[in-house]
Amino acid sequence: xxxxxxxxxxxxxxxxxxxxxxxxxxxxxxxxxxxxxxxxxxxxxxxxxxxxxxxxxxxxxxxxxxxxxxxxxxxxxxxxxxxxxxxxxxxxxxxxxxxxxxxxxxxxxxxxxxxxxxxxxxxxxxxxxxxxxxxxxxxxxxxxxxxxxxxxxxxxxxxxxxxxxxxxxxxxxxxxxxxxxxxxxxxxxxxxxxxxxxxxxxxxxxxxxxxxxxxxxxxxxxxxxxxxxxxxxxxxxxxxxxxxxxxxxxxxxxxxxxxxxxxxxxxxxxxxxxxxxxxxxxxxxxxxxxxxxxxxxxxxxxxxxxxxxxxxxxxxxxxxxxxxxxxxxxxxxxxxxxxxxxxxxxxxxxxxxxxxxxxxxxxxxxxxxxxxxxxxxxxxxxxxxxxxxxxxxxxxxxxxxxxxxxxxxxxxxxxxxxxxxxxxxxxxxxxxxxxxxxxxxxxxxxxxxxxxxxxxxxxxxxxxxxxxxxxxxxxxxxxxxxxxxxxxxxxxxxxxxxxxxxxxxxxxxxxxxxxxxxxxxxxxxxxxxxxxxxxxxxxxxxxxxxxxxxxxxxxxxxxxxxxxxxxxxxxxxxxxxxxxxxxxxxxx
Amino acid sequence: xxxxxxxxxxxxxxxxxxxxxxxxxxxxxxxxxxxxxxxxxxxxxxxxxxxxxxxxxxxxxxxxxxxxxxxxxxxxxxxxxxxxxxxxxxxxxxxxxxxxxxxxxxxxxxxxxxxxxxxxxxxxxxxxxxxxxxxxxxxxxxxxxxxxxxxxxxxxxxxxxxxxxxxxxxxxxxxxxxxxxxxxxxxxxxxxxxxxxxxxxxxxxxxxxxxxxxxxxxxxxxxxxxxxxxxxxxxxxxxx
Numbered sequence: 001x002x003x004x005x006x007x008x009x010x011x012x013x014x015x016x017x018x019x020x021x022x023x024x025x026x027x028x029x030x031x032x033x034x035x036x037x038x039x040x041x042x043x044x045x046x047x048x049x050x051x052x053x054x055x056x057x058x059x060x061x062x063x064x065x066x067x068x069x070x071x072x073x074x075x076x077x078x079x080x081x082x083x084x085x086x087x088x089x090x091x092x093x094x095x096x097x098x099x100x101x102x103x104x105x106x107x108x109x110x111x112x113x114x115x116x117x118x119x120x121x122x123x124x125x126x127x128x129x130x131x132x133x134x135x136x137x138x139x140x141x142x143x144x145x146x147x148x149x150x151x152x153x154x155x156x157x158x159x160x161x162x163x164x165x166x167x168x169x170x171x172x173x174x175x176x177x178x179x180x181x182x183x184x185x186x187x188x189x190x191x192x193x194x195x196x197x198x199x200x201x202x203x204x205x206x207x208x209x210x211x212x213x214x215x216x217x218x219x220x221x222x223x224x225x226x227x228x229x230x231x232x233x234x235x236x237x238x239x240x241x242x243x244x245x246x247x248x249x250x251x252x253x254x255x256x257x258x259x260x261x262x263x264x265x266x267x268x269x270x271x272x273x274x275x276x277x278x279x280x281x282x283x284x285x286x287x288x289x290x291x292x293x294x295x296x297x298x299x300x301x302x303x304x305x306x307x308x309x310x311x312x313x314x315x316x317x318x319x320x321x322x323x324x325x326x327x328x329x330x331x332x333x334x335x336x337x338x339x340x341x342x343x344x345x346x347x348x349x350x351x352x353x354x355x356x357x358x359x360x361x362x363x364x365x366x367x368x369x370x371x372x373x374x375x376x377x378x379x380x381x382x383x384x385x386x387x388x389x390x391x392x393x394x395x396x397x398x399x400x401x402x403x404x405x406x407x408x409x410x411x412x413x414x415x416x417x418x419x420x421x422x423x424x425x426x427x428x429x430x431x432x433x434x435x436x437x438x439x440x441x442x443x444x445x446x447x448x449x450x451x452x453x454x455x456x457x458x459x460x461x462x463x464x465x466x467x468x469x470x471x472x473x474x475x476x477x478x479x480x481x482x483x484x485x486x487x488x489x490x491x492x493x494x495x496x497x498x499x500x501x502x503x504x505x506x507x508x509x510x511x512x513x514x515x516x517x518x519x520x521x522x523x524x525x526x527x528x529x530x531x532x533x534x535x536x537x538x539x540x541x542x543x544x545x546x547x548x549x550x551x552x553x554x555x556x557x558x559x560x561x562x563x564x565x566x567x568x569x570x571x572x573x574x575x576x577x578x579x580x581x582x583x584x585x586x587x588x
Numbered sequence: 589x590x591x592x593x594x595x596x597x598x599x600x601x602x603x604x605x606x607x608x609x610x611x612x613x614x615x616x617x618x619x620x621x622x623x624x625x626x627x628x629x630x631x632x633x634x635x636x637x638x639x640x641x642x643x644x645x646x647x648x649x650x651x652x653x654x655x656x657x658x659x660x661x662x663x664x665x666x667x668x669x670x671x672x673x674x675x676x677x678x679x680x681x682x683x684x685x686x687x688x689x690x691x692x693x694x695x696x697x698x699x700x701x702x703x704x705x706x707x708x709x710x711x712x713x714x715x716x717x718x719x720x721x722x723x724x725x726x727x728x729x730x731x732x733x734x735x736x737x738x739x740x741x742x743x744x745x746x747x748x749x750x751x752x753x754x755x756x757x758x759x760x761x762x763x764x765x766x767x768x769x770x771x772x773x774x775x776x777x778x779x780x781x782x783x784x785x786x787x788x789x790x791x792x793x794x795x796x797x798x799x800x801x802x803x804x805x806x807x808x809x810x811x812x813x814x815x816x817x818x819x820x821x822x823x824x825x826x827x828x
């Protein structure tokens with residue numbers, strides 16, 4: 001009805017909207033308050049890497065205490081909990097989520113889909129500035145009286161807001177405010193990513209011709225838009241509990257002989273809200289990694305991805321299932337035990353689409369023309385660490401196995417393997433892969449290989465022994481394990497070993513940063529398409545792509561993104577925007 | 589029964605073809621929803637996300653209401669008003685609901701006028717909608733004041749479970765904030781309509797993009813959403 005009244009001044013129904021680009025007139029609007037998704041992507045990535053470095057240093061301090069207890073005087077129990085909390089929260093939310101969706105998402109969505117920019121660049125710009133504000137609020141908590149919160153990254157009430165928990169006065173408030181800001185900022189970006197994928201693709205770019213990178217980022221963004229609200233609500237309610245004395249999450253509590261004003265609330269409600277966000281969050285981080293790694297493997301093995309349709313449906317299925325597994329994080333929370341049965345079942349079902357993906361990556365490599373470039377090394381490293389972490393996930397998904405293991409280092413080993421190391425390896429691989437497009441220069445390959453081997457082997461040496469520690473019963477979150485009767489004395493030797501490796505791996509990241517900065521000026525010129533890849537971002541008229549990406553007219557897409565080594569083609573790759581020859585050499 | 593439905597009932601493979609057609613339509617060239625402009629699609633996606641926010645608020649409220657050990661105050665007594673000597677349960681809430689739903693009506697009329705290019709009628713109807721919205725927020729402020737005078741606080745109240753006040757102030761406050769933001773959006777868009785920005789293609793101050801009459805409809809989507817949310821709050825908080 002309404003459409004019938006769309007006049008001539010309005011867009012005709014069905015006609016494609018060509019967004020009008022904002023043309024910056026000054027240095028400030030070009031490089032600082034930029035509305036260009038490519039600049040916003042670089043801003044997001046740099047901020048995320050910078051705050052990630054803070055989290056890296058925190059992990060050093062954690063390992064310093066665990067490996068060599070008492071060596072440094074300034075790490076007490078409170079500080080230790082603060083380091084753990086901030087390390088976890090920064091890595092999961094402010095580094096991984098922001099870098100995959102805000103960084104890779106902003107850069108790759110418009111370029112891989114053949115759009116000129118995101119659909120609403122102004123709101124996209126606001127998204128970054130609110131994210132930066134969230135990061136600043138988070139960093140500020142290091143400088144307030146009492147320091148940042150030490151409640152653990154899950155922030156479970158009631159202890160998160162009770163006296164005795166470090167950072168109870170200021171730290172927890174800043175943490176909650178920062179999360180709320182992050183979610184608001186993310187939502188602004190998220191609606192952009194989703195609508196750009198749905199509504200602003202180049203001619204010929206059907207959904208089933210999108211690179212898997214875009215499928216991963218798109219599905220992860222949808223998950224984030226539906227999962228972050230639960231964290232938003234949980235954070236707001238806890239903020240009210242802390243600041244004005246409501247009792248959403250606070251049961252009746254006696255503290256130092258005094259009955260607190262709180263009473264009648266439900267602590268487990270917070271856990272449900274938190275994990276309704278927290279489990280999809282795992283896939284918000286994992287799905288972009290799945291997508292990116294698929295493209296890296298296909299490109300560097302010069303072979304089409306095996307089972308593209310299955311890969312797409314697996315991403316979508318994992319996304320949908322991720323909303324019905326959250327309580328497997330809560331087997332020991334005291335919820336109704338029958339829930340455990342349901343959530344264990346759904347958790348194990350999610351292994352099916354995930355296994356499909358792993359098989360398809362391996363089958364893509366099978367008899368491929370594998371080039372062991374730096375991005376490819378990281379991609380293969382991802383398959384190994386992800387498989388490892390995924391298998392321990394099957395252990396922990398079962399209630400009977402999880403209950404004895406749940407507060408041990410086994411869990412730490414599991415989630416670091418599956419959503420720490422594995423996605424970080426993909427981020428590195430992605431940066432080595434796309435850096436030439438962003439800057440026009442290659443990253444140094446020797447430094448890159450050094451970076452890969454130290455990071456990959458080191459990460460294995462750090463986290464693999466932690467499984468043994470966990471099976472021995474070494475508890476997680478303990479400031480000190482010396483003198484615990486149930487922990488064998490030999491554990492401290494292994495702990496010291498893990499810590500030394502952790503220092504080396506952390507130091508290897510300096511090689512990466514040096515490489516990033518040095519290659520800006522001194523890297524070998526990359527040319528438009530150094531990896532001879534098919535996807536649209538490598539076919540831009542200029543490298544780095546100019547404002548508006550595509551020059552006078554949008555690219556036209558004729559094929560799927562995986563035409564590598566096509567028989568009968570003159571090159572071993574056929575770009576998506578090349579007309580003519582189709583697969584198997586048949587005429588178009 | 590239509591011809592196609594009949595065919596698909598007899599031959600399941602015909603239904604499979606329909607599903608295939610549906611999915612290929614959705615996956616088709618360039619746009620998944622050809623009828624929706626970029627901004628309208630963004631508003632829909634945002635509202636989907638916001639639905640989850642309110643959903644979590646209401647589920648959280650229902651959980652604390654069920655898990656608290658102290659009896660929950662009776663909403664029909666708490667929200668009763670004495671008018672002319674008779675106590676009318678929920679009367680104020682009923683009026684508020686009526687006002688808000690009426691404002692959805694005026695909003696729909698504004699959208700229709702906008703697409704007919706009736707500039708002044710559109711702007712006036714939007715102003716009327718904003719006025720009704722302001723009335724709603726005003727009555728909510730009255731309700732808050734009354735309850736606060738009776739001793740209801742987020743951490744205590746004279747009648748029972750303390751979560752009553754906490755959930756009440758949080759949920760109605762968050763919804764009231766949405767209505768207030770909606771009123772501001774309506775005022776801004778109404779001003780642009782009145783000034784003829786959408787006819788002359790004048791550029792926005794912040795976005796430097798020209799607007800269209802469609803913006804009236806997009807503001808309307810938000811407004812109807814806020815209205816719909818209220819229906820759920822009304823049912824689950826006041827009527828339960």
